Amino acid sequence: MPHSGEKKKVVIFGGGTGLATLVRGLKKYPVEITAVVTVADDGxxxxxxxxxxxxxxxxxxxxxxxxxxxxxxxxxxxxxxxxxxxxxxxxxxxxxxxxxxxxxxxxxxxxxxxxxxxxxxxxxxxxPAANQRITLHAELEDGTIVTGESKIPVYGRRIRKVYLSPTEVKPLPETIQALRNADLVIFGPGSLYTSILPTILVQAIRDAVMECSAKKVYICNLTTQAGETFEYSASEHVKALYDHAGGAFIDTVLLNTTDFTTLYEEGEYKGPPSPVEHDMAELEKLVPNVVKREIATLIDGQIRHESKEVASWLIQYMESTAGKKKM
Known part of the structure; x- marks a missing residue:
């Protein structure tokens, strides 16, 4: 842990609007943020x-x-x-x-x-998660191989796994050092297969995450995503993370409890996208700690995480778990 007066160190993995939304909230607090961002986009x-x-x-x-x-x-x-x-x-x-x-x-x-x-x-x-060109591939449940991040959601079939080429990708040394020094490591929110997972498919990053002593939080998506996580429950999001990392590593999952109909005038929300199902029995088998908060808002007609609420909870979480790094 940092000495008195030092900023807590937070490492966040992801990409897209989810990661940008989160850091907008967190940067208002006296924390040292390192954002490790996917570079698998090809659209x-x-x-x-x-x-x-x-x-x-x-x-x-x-x-x-x-x-x-x-x-x-x-x-x-x-x-x-x-x-x-x-x-x-x-x-x-x-x-x-x-x-x-x-x-x-x-x-x-x-x-x-x-x-x-x-x-x-x-x-x-x-x-950047990698300092070179990489390509994201997906193997679908029917065995089809899809190449290119932008093409993966188009097929509309469940994804068995995603992987990178080339397979030997070196991360920046700063990324590994940031994980070693971290007080908190955060995954999400964001597209599971095309934003979050590509960052930990880099072998050295994956190893550093698994070895890291800091508490690790997964901010679960608010809704399922067509072409990626259609009909996925919260536990299925976590299982995908574990499958690609090679083992369990999440300490806490943050879930939303906001009723989406309250975000729209006269409760006009009809869906899709559909809220992520909170299958608590399965989730609690995978993660030691599950937290529920009202963390959803409406931005330009889209359901998004409320950055201030999420950031506020993360700061409280860090304070409550101070000194509880894994040994």
């Missing part, structure tokens, strides 16, 4: 840059950097700006292009992220 602007510049896809990294930035709102808005009219630039975000340019200048994607972090005055550290 949209990220996919085009992947092909044109031979760099890891910057989209998820960009979103987390924006969420952790401490700059004028106009600067963040510019970083996230997506071109809509130009033939060559249409679909690209300015932040993705800036990261691609910085990678060319520095010759290294992780170095580019580090330099852009200084420019954006990021409150924490953003680390």
């Amino acid at each position: 949209g602007s990220s996919g085009r840059l992947l092909d044109e510049y031979d760099i890891p896809p910057p989209g998820d990294v960009r979103n987390v950097m924006a969420a952790l930035s401490d700059v004028e709102p106009l600067i963040e808005k510019m970083f996230q700006y997506r071109f809509a009219s130009s033939k060559d630039l249409k679909g690209h975000s300015l932040g993705n292009l800036m990261l691609a340019a910085m990678t060319n200048i520095t010759g290294d994607f992780a170095r580019a992220v580090e330099q852009m972090s200084h420019i954006l005055n990021i409150q924490g550290k953003v680390l």
Whole structure:
């Protein structure tokens, strides 16, 4: 644990809007945040840059950097700006292009992220899960192999497992060091198979997670996801994590208790997406501690985690488990 006056160290794994939402809440507290972000995205602007510049896809990294930035709102808005009219630039975000340019200048994607972090005055550290191009594959229950993160949800069949190529991927040394020093390690929220799992499919990261003495929390998704976790219960989310990690490692799962109908005017929520079923009997066999809180909100018509509520609970959890690292 840190000495008196030192910030607690939090490591968060994921990608997409889920991770960005979480760090927006956590950065308001005196904690040292390290976000380990998936680089398996191959769609949209990220996919085009992947092909044109031979760099890891910057989209998820960009979103987390924006969420952790401490700059004028106009600067963040510019970083996230997506071109809509130009033939060559249409679909690209300015932040993705800036990261691609910085990678060319520095010759290294992780170095580019580090330099852009200084420019954006990021409150924490953003680390790509890999500093190279990787491809995510999925084996579906019928044996079909799907290649490419953006293609996996399209098939609409249950996923047996996901894996990376190349198989030998080295993480950044900073990621392993962050796990060794962590006071809390968080997984999610986010797409289970295409955002969270790709970060721990890197062997050295997986080993460090399993060996890490810090408490580990899984923030369960609010809803199931078509093409990835359709009809998945909470325990099935956890089982997928364990199957890909090679063993149990979660200490606590945070579940939502908010009734989605209360988030809409006149209770107009009809679904889908469907709320994740809380199969408590099965879940409690897998995880020592299960916590339920009202942590859902409505943002632009979409059900999302309430970042302030989740962050507040995480801080309380850290305080209540202080000094209880595994030996």
